[in-house]
Amino acid sequence: MEPHRPAMLNKFIQTNQVSILNLPFSGGQPKKGTEVAPELIEQAGVQEDLENLGYSVRYIQNPSFKTPPKIEGPSKDLIKNPQYVSDVCRQVRDTVKKELSEERLVVNVGGDHSLGMGTIEGVQAVYDDACVLWIDAHADINTPESSPSKNLHGCPLAFSLGYANPVPPEFAWTKRVIDEKRLAFIGLRDLDPQERAFLRDHNIAAFTMHHVDKYGISKVVEMALEHINPGNRHPVHLSFDVDSCDPMVAPSTGTRVPGGLTFREAMYICEATAETSTLVAVDVMEVNPCLGNEEDTKNTVNLARSIIRTSLGQTLL
Ligand SMILES: [Mn+2]
16 A cells, blocks of 8 residues: 655654564563553554555564563562563664664554663663653552552653662663653542652652643643753653553553543644654553453554554554
8 A cells, every 4th residue: 555645744753664673571460461452452453554654664563472481680679570670661762772783763552661761761762862752540650669559661751760779789780861851641530649759859740630630631742842852852762551541441451540531632732752863762661452352452452553654653643
């Protein structure tokens, strides 16, 4: 099929190349299922979607991510699966770095959101001024000590911001790679006490569902992008947890919280980000096809597909 339009011109990536990293991983949280999401999202037709937008697509599969290490790390009594999460995230960091450094836009398809510590470090290794737009019901900014659940999918940003102190030995490779000024949240509605304290004490741009109700999604996205990326001068890394969406929109996910984004609000975030021509990486995380019925799974997989094609430039007209 002929591309019906050229790939969006991007300020930072001058090629039409996209690498889709399938990240079949569920070690950052207790529910099996997120490790099968990447292949279902792939089968939904993402490659054809992106080719229709004018991109050239390559898939990178990571089947080894499904297998935990033989021996867990020394911090296993402090936090769950530290060695497993660390090993996988370090590989994710290296692959994201390699693909971006060869001027391929990166689409990270999870998998659970602990993978974010790898995707952020990979992006920052190539673009150290990149900003992060984190779309989520949760802030994912707990340290291993402060985490009530002890699941690492609630911790990736604490590593990327250097808040974990001491850093568990498994994560000695992580660094403080982003400044609070370069991070904004949209969709928050379920925060732990220490997470609230971090967001307040560090003045992080945290747009909750209250702000979406009060200002509308277009104003919220404008404020978030203006805060982290004034003048659209920096590359943007969009990290999209599907639990930011309302459970009616994204039923097949592990930590559902009522009162989330509508389908259109989610798409608006992707459209507005695409319009900046600064997107270098997008994560789509926490789809769990094993939760809910067949219709739930289909809807959630299709949401992920829509997030990918819309952030890469698909428009309604
Ligand atoms: Mn998350």
